[in-house]
Amino acid sequence: MGCNNWLSCFTGSNNSPGNLAATEEIATNNLRVFSYNTLRSATLNFHPANKIGGGGFGVVYKGTLRDGTTQVAIKTLSAESKQGTDEFKAEIRLIANTRHPNLVQLIGCCVEDGHRILVYEYLENNSLATALLGSKGKHRAMDWPTRVAICLGTATGLAFLHEEVEPSIVHRDIKASNILLDANLQPKIGDFGLAKLFPDNVTHVSTRVAGTMGYLAPEYAQLGKLTKKADVYSYGVLLLEIVSGRSSSKAAFGEELLVLVEWV
Numbered sequence: 001m002g003c004n005n006w007l008s009c010f011t012g013s014n015n016s017p018g019n020l021a022a023t024e025e026i027a028t029n030n031l032r033v034f035s036y037n038t039l040r041s042a043t044l045n046f047h048p049a050n051k052i053g054g055g056g057f058g059v060v061y062k063g064t065l066r067d068g069t070t071q072v073a074i075k076t077l078s079a080e081s082k083q084g085t086d087e088f089k090a091e092i093r094l095i096a097n098t099r100h101p102n103l104v105q106l107i108g109c110c111v112e113d114g115h116r117i118l119v120y121e122y123l124e125n126n127s128l129a130t131a132l133l134g135s136k137g138k139h140r141a142m143d144w145p146t147r148v149a150i151c152l153g154t155a156t157g158l159a160f161l162h163e164e165v166e167p168s169i170v171h172r173d174i175k176a177s178n179i180l181l182d183a184n185l186q187p188k189i190g191d192f193g194l195a196k197l198f199p200d201n202v203t204h205v206s207t208r209v210a211g212t213m214g215y216l217a218p219e220y221a222q223l224g225k226l227t228k229k230a231d232v233y234s235y236g237v238l239l240l241e242i243v244s245g246r247s248s249s250k251a252a253f254g255e256e257l258l259v260l261v262e263w264v
Contacts, residue, residue, distance in 0.1 A: 031096055032108030036115050039063060039074055046076070052126060053177075062122060072107060073123070077116035092118070094169055094195050102157030104180055104190035123188060125181035128238075133176055133247045146185055147242050153187040154179055158235055161189075162228045167197045170226060174234035175215045175248075176241055196226060214248035 042063030043050045053060035058077045065072060095106050110117035125131050128150065132142055142150075154174075161169040171178075172194040180190045194210045209216070209224050217233035220226055237248050 031092075031106065032119070034108050034110045034117070034119055036110055036112045036117070038066065039110055039117055039119070041066070042072065043074055063119075071122040073120040075118040075120065077118075094197070095192050098161075098165060098169070100157055100160045101186070102153045102160065102188055104188045120190065123180040124183040125185060127177045128179040128181060128187065128242075129176035129247070131181055131185075132245065133241065142185075150179070150181070150185065150187045151239055151242055154189065154238065155235065157187070157189045158231060162231065168228065170196045170228055171231050171234075172196060172226070173211050173215075174231050174238060175212050176238060179238070 040046060042065055043061040046059075046061055050061045050063065051059055052062050052073065058075055061074045061076070063072050063074045064070065092106070092109060095103070099105065104123070105121045106118065107121060108119045110119070132147075158171070158174065161171060169192075171189065171192065173191060174189070178189065178191045180188050182188065209221055211220075211230075211234070215234040215237050217230045220230040220233075240246075241248055
């Protein structure tokens, strides 16, 4: 039994040809393939105390690998979400061989029975949303040089995706919670589940609207025509957040104003 597209092999069980095909293909992409038991052990059976993030497509846990020193971020995909499975495939396909100092590095994955798990480098200072905007009551003071460095680093990573990767990648969900910070507060763009390939010979891609309210470019939100400018608009909103210290979420302003741009 074989697969024309390795992504279609993900429905196999642990010992099925489908899983073996997926494992072999992933290995060629220089990614580590982890067993479910290894990742369960790394997170102390996915203990709630190790939870560091989450969203509509799954939960992210902090884990320590068996060497006792290597810390990783383990993103578990929600089994109930078909769209989440598509996201899982997209993340691996788009960033398996993409490396840049301002992109979160994908280390490996787990494709075993019904489990779909991504393993990323662990970043000590969590997300920009937590560090700067006070998510869950936790935030830190940032001086202006640090904020400028975060702006420039994020822009550098985004320019790499748009101008240096072939074909280009449009992220589609640039926002504070997807900008992660390492021990030195260097920013790294993460979560490529909504990303789209963008060939040079096209002016736009017509697609379903995806992303986060408050960060969506108006022309993309209204017409569904995706260009690189959609990421640039989202980055502009992110700049406003970094400068003002205000979140773009609707909850931050109530019903009278819809987005940070209107507030400004």
